Amino acid sequence: MNSSSSVSASPSASSASSRSSHALAPLGWDEEWEAAFSSYGAQGLLPGRVVRVDRGQCDVVTGDGTVRADTAFVTPHDPLRVVCTGDWVAVDPAGSTPRYARACLPRRTAFVRSTSSKRSEGQILAANVDHAVIAVSLAVELDLARIERFLALAWESGAQPVVVLTKADLVPDPATLAHLVHDVETSAPGVPVLTVSARDGAGVDVLTAVVAGGTSVLIGQSGAGKSTLANALLGEDVMDVRATRDVDGKGRHTTTTRNLLALPGGGVLIDTPGLRGVGLWDAGSGVGQVFSEIEEFAEDCRFHDCAHESEPGCAVLEAVGTGALPERRLESYRKLLRENRRIVAKTDARLRAEIRKDWKRKGAMGKAAMEAKRGGGRPF
Structure with missing residues (x-):
């Protein structure tokens, strides 16, 4: 033909x-x-x-x-x-x-991030994914803010996130491991958090059962042990594995392209290169899902458009004051919302206008505060 x-x-x-x-x-x-x-x-x-x-x-x-x-x-x-x-x-x-x-064919789900280019274009990493498996190495100090960033992208994609703490054999003390898991669970409401050691096989069976139903994409930073984890799920050494640096746990990209592989226990795995940059891409609802407790507190704020900064009657700030909400979570929430707003504004004229209006409002408030501080007078 x-x-x-x-x-x-x-x-x-x-x-x-x-x-x-x-x-x-x-x-x-x-x-x-x-x-x-x-x-x-x-x-x-x-x-x-x-x-x-x-x-x-x-x-x-x-x-x-x-x-x-x-x-x-x-x-x-x-x-x-x-x-x-x-x-x-x-x-x-x-x-x-x-x-x-x-x-x-029309996609059911799509995992998208923004590129590192100045044009801030979106880049699709995987399509038609049911589970987004976020690999996080226990060989280095946990970066909870980065985990939250990955989770926002995962929720926005339409897939169910799963956080896998790899190299669990490097944390032999059960109490310490339990503490680390708790920290991640606090940063990942509604998300399963699993510990796995691909070296001795601990926890691999649980993850295998999770990914057996549908398609899973494996994401994470370089050195997170993704290739080793993929090999454990596949039951053979299919993916190249290289040692990571002891100083910071980082490694070179062992996976250079995205590959789709059928798993022997059922399900499909998409392995991706390590991600150094994880930019949001129109992930407002994903951010809201990651910080669901903040949005629940916000329902009790006095003002419906409360920015949770210094407004009177802010239930979110009250939660921080009482210890019900870690201040780190609020700071991370603010940062991701600001970043996502900037990304969306590049292609949304209405939002750009709203941001400029907000800047002018804050500028006027700052000017008024300075004048009030000076007693209403102006310097000559």
Whole structure:
């Protein structure tokens, strides 16, 4: 078949699609995906899941095996709509030269962060994910603010976050380990927090049971032990592993691309490169989910638009004063909200206007306070 010509429907193509559907079940194919794909199946195209993307090409697992497909037809100008690991696509059947991915099925979830570029574009890391497994190393001091940042992105993606504290064998004292887990649980309301030692296998069975249902993306900083953890879940050394520095627990990127792998115990794992920068991308609801207790306190504030800074009758500040809310949590909440607002404002003219208005209001308040302090007089 010519790659640029339309594909005609045929009984053989329909039966091939049916066979592909059954073969793709271990990768997450279900009746809903089948229904979404039906119009493409009628054109003789094959369903497949993207396991890797590299420079305009993607590796796609179909019912006939893994094929290499060109993404020219599914590479829009919007960086959030480019083909990504985890996507379900419709590809040309065997015999097409070259072979193209013709369409991408609508995503159920998408894990997105902002890029480190000055343009502050969004970058999609994984698609159609059910669990976001956040790997955090116990070899170094916990950075709770960074965990909260990862959690905000995870909640915003639509996936269920899971925090995995890796290298638990490096914390032999049970009391110390329990204290660390408690600190993370306090920063991750509603999120399972697991401890795992890939070295001796402790806790791996619990994590295996969690990720057995659906697709999981494994994220975290370089040196968090993601590749080692992935190997433990896979039951073999598939991912390259390198030692981390003892000083700060950091390591080089052992995973350089996002890869999708079927797990022997069921489920699918997407392994990602270590993330040095974790910028928010329109994650307002995700931030609210991470700091749900603050938003609950805020319901009792005197003013509905309370900024929780110095307003009278602020229930959030009262909670900090009584010790019901750690001040560190409030500071982290403020920081992530400010960052997310700046990101959204880059593409939202109305919000930019609101921010400028807020700046002017605060500037006027500051000026009035200074004048009052001087007794109402002005220097000449």
